Amino acid sequence: MENNNESKKVIFSGIQPSGNPTIGNYLGALRNWVKLQDEFDCYFCIVDLHAITVKQVPKELREKTLEMLAIYLAAGIDPEKNTIFIQSHVPAHSEAAWLLTCNSYMGELSRMTQYKDKSKKYGDNDSIGAGLFVYPVLMAADILLYNTDLVPVGQDQKQHLELARDLANRFNNAYSPTFKVPEPYIQKAGAKIMSLQDPTKKMSKSDENANAYILIMDPPEVIRKKVSRAVTDSLGVVNYSDEQPGVKNLLNILIAIKGSTPEELVEYYKGKGYAELKKDVADSIIGELEPIQTKVKELLKDKAYLESIYKKGAEKAHYISMKTLRKMQKKIGFIPR
Ligand code: AMP
Numbered sequence: 001m002e003n004n005n006e007s008k009k010v011i012f013s014g015i016q017p018s019g020n021p022t023i024g025n026y027l028g029a030l031r032n033w034v035k036l037q038d039e040f041d042c043y044f045c046i047v048d049l050h051a052i053t054v055k056q057v058p059k060e061l062r063e064k065t066l067e068m069l070a071i072y073l074a075a076g077i078d079p080e081k082n083t084i085f086i087q088s089h090v091p092a093h094s095e096a097a098w099l100l101t102c103n104s105y106m107g108e109l110s111r112m113t114q115y116k117d118k119s120k121k122y123g124d125n126d127s128i129g130a131g132l133f134v135y136p137v138l139m140a141a142d143i144l145l146y147n148t149d150l151v152p153v154g155q156d157q158k159q160h161l162e163l164a165r166d167l168a169n170r171f172n173n174a175y176s177p178t179f180k181v182p183e184p185y186i187q188k189a190g191a192k193i194m195s196l197q198d199p200t201k202k203m204s205k206s207d208e209n210a211n212a213y214i215l216i217m218d219p220p221e222v223i224r225k226k227v228s229r230a231v232t233d234s235l236g237v238v239n240y241s242d243e244q245p246g247v248k249n250l251l252n253i254l255i256a257i258k259g260s261t262p263e264e265l266v267e268y269y270k271g272k273g274y275a276e277l278k279k280d281v282a283d284s285i286i287g288e289l290e291p292i293q294t295k296v297k298e299l300l301k302d303k304a305y306l307e308s309i310y311k312k313g314a315e316k317a318h319y320i321s322m323k324t325l326r327k328m329q330k331k332i333g334f335i336p337r
């Protein structure tokens with residue numbers, strides 16, 4: 001069979017199986033991955049080691065991990081073309097993360113905005129999990145183990161990517177060239193979907209207010225309700241402007257799904273109100289998600305099929321990642337077994 005993977009650039013990305021994935025995850029990450037699978041050698045990981053940086057219920061974590069795999073597949077990620085795997089199945093990730101942790105600084109990690117945001121929730125240092133602090137080092141390990149060229153993520157992960165680049169360069173300089181220095185790959189449309197209740201905040205699956213997000217698995221009537229309740233403004237005119245962040249966010253969802261430009265949409269909604277815009281947004285989200293939801297439900301009935309995919313993915317990922325891990329160990333001065 002044709003195998004020109006050697007010459008293809010490598011893509012790595014992942015989503016945490018914590019909580020329920022939102023259209024932010026879909027439009028900011030997953031949907032873009034699907035477009036990359038022909039051109040690149042792609043590794044798509046379900047990052048369960050990252051998920052346990054906050055408390056998880058074991059049974060739910062198992063369910064969410066399989067559901068995330070089903071969502072990857074239903075969204076159109078082809079297991080024949082890509083390596084799809086579960087992070088905890090590939091021990092090199094945890095090991096490489098430790099080696100990189102010993103080359104990381106407290107200062108750079110404490111400057112990560114995601115850490116600052118998440119740790120705020122837990123109050124004083126005595127109750128902030130250390131996993132939350134070293135989280136971006138594990139992410140760097142994920143990426144660097146596969147000699148990744150490009151990392152397709154939403155805007156919120158850019159800072160973590162910069163850290164991964166710093167850690168790669170630092171290791172390369174301290175020992176000798178080992179890692180490729182990865183680049184972020186952030187698609188403009190969908191890069192930052194905002195909360196429907198507070199459009200100055202990112203849409204997040206961990207928001208306490210369920211009206212703030214739309215889940216990939218939300219039924220159509222729930223999607224309609226949430227979109228119709230989305231916070232807008234009292235101007236009543238559809239503009240694509242930072243002065244109207246709620247309307248802009250709705251337009252961004254349409255732009256990401258339909259591929260239209262802001263100008264086309266503003267022209268189209270001239271003289272029309274928010275109710276019409278909201279109806280179109282809800283219709284387009286439902287149109288996009290319904291086939292995926294049906295497929296996810298079907299896939300979840302076939303656990304043996306899902307297992308065959310994550311097992312095959314783990315084998316390939318294990319093989320590639322061990323090569324890099326051994327290189328790291330050797331350069332650091334560990335005696336090979
Ligand atoms: P997470 O849910 O934190 O594991 O994120 C998985 C992927 O979804 C990452 O690439 C994020 O950048 C992306 N993502 C998460 N929330 C959003 C959002 N509101 N808008 C765009 N991308 C997002």
Ligand code: TRP
Pocket residue numbers: 012013014015016047050138139142143151152153157160
């Ligand atoms: N930190 C990412 C997020 O929360 C998830 C992630 C973990 C990731 N490892 C990765 C994304 C490697 C890209 C590459 O969104």
